[in-house]
Amino acid sequence: MVTAQRRPASLTPLDAALAAVLRDLAPVEPIELPLADALHCIAAEMPALRTYPPHDVAVGDGWAMRANDLVGASSYAPLPLAALPVWVEAGAAMPDGTDCVVDADAVDASGPLPQVLAEAVPGQGVRRAGSDIAAGRAVIAAGEPLLPRGLLLARAAGLALVRVRRPRLRIVNIGNGKLTAQLTADTACLAGAEVVPAEAAPDATAIVSALDAAGCDLIITIGGTGVGHADAAVNALATRGALIAHGIALQPGRTTAVGRIEATPVIALPGAPDQAFAAWWAIALPVLDRLSGRRPRTTLALPLERKIASGVGIAEVVLLARRQDHWAVLAIGDLSLEAIARAEALLIVPGGAEGFAAGRLVDAYMLRE
Template sequence: MVTAQRLPASLTPLDAALAAMLRDLAPVEPVELPPAEALRCIAAEMPALRAYPPRDVAVGDGWAMRANDLVGASSYAPLPLAERPLWVAAGAAMPDGTDCVVDADAVDVSGPLPQVLAEAIPGQGVRRAGSDIAAGRAVIAAGEPLLPRHLLLARAAGVARLRVRRPRLRIVNISNGELAAQLIADTAQLAGAEIVCTEAAPDMAAIADALVADGCDLIVTIGGTGVGHTDATVNALASRGALIAHGIALQPGRTAAVSRIDAMPVVALPGAPDQAFAAWWAIALPVLDRLLGRRARKSLALPLERKIASGVGIAEVVLLTRQHGSWSVIAIGDLSLDAIARAEGLLIVPGGAEGFAAGTVVDAYMLRE
């Protein structure tokens, strides 16, 4: 007979559970991906780029000429040319011996001899070689997410493959967790993980069968962490590996659990979207960031508009939005879906704190990068 799940008499402090999960956990090995597949992945060491443009190019359509040859030219004193100048289109390489592009109406080609009607300066209408991308610079520093603007540099410089870290994350949805599972899958994909989603019935054997460690670097389960009659995720974790903690001193998300199957981390999130969201940010995302080799996430320090009261012994998740140069509290502990959607920042009040007084400057994670 399978013993029903029960929360322990005392909850595991969040920092202790997280430290146990991060211990001896190293970033995954880099892989090489084409730019089209590298968006949002975390950069590993990037190659030095070639200069772009590789040579001087015309900024706009016009006549390619040498500025020193046009000194004194004006509509009142046209400068005759021995031969017709070369026409260049925008983006075309500048012909040898030329250093400026003059407008179409600055050269009169209607007569037997072309005439220049205006002076120019060296570099006029020209984009110099290396002015967009200097030779030797990197696309982005290692540990940062690759965004569209970084891929623009890679493509312009002709980089065919980029070295990135993309951990493989298996998400196991365990009955009635569809909203939470999709939220976590979308969030993890934006974080740079490769996602494999599967489902398991609320049965210990079915859940244990779904906890397949082969081919993945992290498993996140959704649902079945409570003490209901059909909750069996934690028992399944214990049967497949080493259960580190069940019952985390975190609000919301106290029924979350952490485990390892051999050396691979497993984070069990509650099935309710707000609890899954909180436990994801507090536990699973730091684990994923370690696997990604990601630098510290962007945060913003602002004073609190009003006091935050928190119970000692429980870490509480606070959702914030910016208002008049301060952090305004949207929700504490009880997170509605609307609050999750509107939040700009997330703050985790440590379990050892009673909260923060109004005006205290707090450093919150940015939810909108």
């Protein structure tokens, strides 16, 4: 028979729980990945790129010429040529001695001698060498996520592999937490993690077996952290490793637990989507960011449209949406799925604050980077 988890006698402050699980945690070692697999991963130190394009190229189709040779040419004073100039297609290397591309109709080849009917300036219709990528430029700064535009630079520079830090995250779904487990997995992938899903019955023995730290950098469990008769995740964590805290001063997400199995951090999230979402942003994501070596996440400072009231001693998660030049409050503490889907930013009111007054400038984490 499974022993029910007892309700924590007191709640651990959010800052203390986070500091404890982050202690001595270092970024994972960089690996090399093909560009197709590196999207959203966090960049490690990158080699310096070569100049791109490596030489001047034509921007569009036309005649490659030298601008100084065309001074004074017009339809009223055509400039005769000894021979037709070189025709270039868009993207082709510019021939030696040329520095501009003129349109097809700027050269009249109907008579015995071709004639130029227009002037040009140096660089017209030409993309200069190094104008897309300067020599010595990196694909992206270390600690930043690799987005499609960064991968565009890598492909243009001819790279086949990029160096990234991609923590391996095991997500153990306990019982009926499939909706929450999928939300967590999707969010973790966007944060640059490699997700390894696992399932465990709501039974202490099964959960202990699923808490396998081999080959992973972070373990997340979903469900089984409450006080029900089948809530055995916290007991299993204490059996398999070390329980740091169970019961965090966080609303929603009070039944979250944190611990370690040897050096691998373990975060036990509640099964309810809103509670897991809050605890993910408050605890799990900072841990994942530390493992990936990510730079601080993007925030946006705007004044609050209305007052936020919060209980002292409990950190509360607030969902926000941008309304003109203010933050509009969508939800405080009690987060509906609709509010989670609509939210543009997230604010965590510290446990030592009673809230924020209307008009107060607050920094909120952007949910839509």
